[in-house]
Amino acid sequence: MKEIQDTLRERKHVAVLLSGGLDSTLLSYLAHEALGENALAVTVDSPIVPRSDIRDALASAREIGIRHEVVAFDELQYPDFAANPPERCYLCRKMRDRLVREIAGSFGIETVADGMNLDDLDDYRPGMQAADEDGIWHPFIEHKVTKAAIREHARRIGLSAWNKQSDACLCSRFAYGLVLNKERLSRVEQAETFLKKICPGHVRVRCFPLDAVLLEVEKPEDALRHREEIVSVLMNLGFSFVGLDMEGYVTGKMNRMIAR
Secondary structure (H helix, E strand, C coil): CHHHHHHHHHHCCEEEECCCCHHHHHHHHHHHHHHHHHEEEEEEECCCCCHHHHHHHHHHHHHHCCEEEEEECCHHHCHHHHCCCCCHHHHHHHHHHHHHHHHHHHCCCCEEECCCCHHHHHCCCHHHHHHHHCCCECHHHHCCCCHHHHHHHHHHHCCHHHHCCCCCCHHHHECCCCCCCHHHHHHHHHHHHHHHCCCCCCEEEEEEHHHEEEEEECCHHHHHHCHHHHHHHHHHHCCCEEEECCCCCCCCHHHHHHHC
16 A cells, blocks of 8 residues: 555645545545645535444544544435436535535645545446546555455554445435435435344345335345344334345345346
8 A cells, every 4th residue: 555655645635535434444544644634534424324434434533543524415405316316426426526625625635535446447336427527536446456455454454444344325225216315214224224233244225116125135044034023123114015135235236227
């Protein structure tokens, strides 16, 4: 990671989009090590972000010692975004980039960086297109750093987030075209919080029309062992149909709808 730190020093002042995930946490660490008080972490606190990610972002910033700004923003107030079109991530990223640039600018910082890594190029990511248009810097991509390398380096230097699972905003659980609102997002977050207690590994509650959900867990047999409890809890949360995806957890599965 020395090359990245050298490049950070060349930039002199950098703001990092700190989401609470592993990638942005390591980048915030590298920026702080390279630049000290000339590095800034910015976290967007939004209804579309799991509360656990906000808590992790706060904890990581304290652990690293980096200057940290948290800004509240509600993408759901914008009808074009709340309609949940396939370009949802593009719209979201444009709004967030504009917001973070304003904050960075107030500190005299021109360079804004995120934690996207080389593996992110393998999926449909309209947010990356928006970030590129907005001039957001991707140090890990520039230096061809993979997720595995990020995790290993974070483990080696002792970052608490080194073994955190990859996650995405709550909107990624909804079929495109299914309107987003705070109630639906909160319901999904509650359901996933419950499932994580009984199904080890990655968990997703994928939402479809008619309040139907498909559950993705790494080992479907884990969910089957708790079938009655899961159905009871999710129906009490307001879901009408509860199904189990026998394929198990696959990241970015909703993007298959676009490919077809």
